[in-house]
Amino acid sequence: MGKRKVLSEANLKELVKPEQGEFLGRVLKLTGGDLVIVKCADGQTRVCRIRGKLKRRMWIRENDIVLVSPWDFDNRKADILWRYIRAHADWLEANNYLKNI
Numbered sequence: 001m002g003k004r005k006v007l008s009e010a011n012l013k014e015l016v017k018p019e020q021g022e023f024l025g026r027v028l029k030l031t032g033g034d035l036v037i038v039k040c041a042d043g044q045t046r047v048c049r050i051r052g053k054l055k056r057r058m059w060i061r062e063n064d065i066v067l068v069s070p071w072d073f074d075n076r077k078a079d080i081l082w083r084y085i086r087a088h089a090d091w092l093e094a095n096n097y098l099k100n101i
Contacts, residue, residue, distance in 0.1 A: 015091065016082045018067055023078075024092065026101045027064045035057065036060060036080070038068055041100045048078045058083050065089040065098065 001064065018024055025038035025046070034050040048068050050060060060066065060083050067082040092098050 006074065015088050016067060016084075018097070022069050022081065024097055024101065025066055025068050027060060027062050027066060027080055028100075030060070030062060038066060038078070038080070039101060040068060040078075041098070043078070046076055046078045048080045050080050054080060054083070065092065065101075 023040040023042055025040040025048075027036050028045070031037060031047070031099040034052075034055055036048050036050065037045060038048045039045050046068065048066070052071050054060075060080070065084045065088075066080050067084070068078040069081050070078045091097075
């Protein structure tokens with residue numbers, strides 16, 4: 001099996017839900033480079049790094065809903081694992097995943 005090629009975000013059908021140790025968050029500000037400031041569902045504001053795989057595949061803008069994974073050694077920083085498209089963000093809002101953001 002080869003690598004799946006995604007031509008547009010409309011082709012992304014899967015919905016990635018947060019697992020143990022992962023949080024949903026809303027992008028507050030793009031600080032430059034591959035760093036963004038994210039308000040997480042646990043109430044903390046973290047400086048998050050966009051992974052290289054995600055940076056080349058999806059654009060992240062302000063007010064996007066993202067999935068973050070805090071670093072083990074520094075809880076104020078995290079990695080962005082996934083950005084949700086509008087339809088998935090609406091579904092998460094309807095099912096109370098975004099009540100603290």
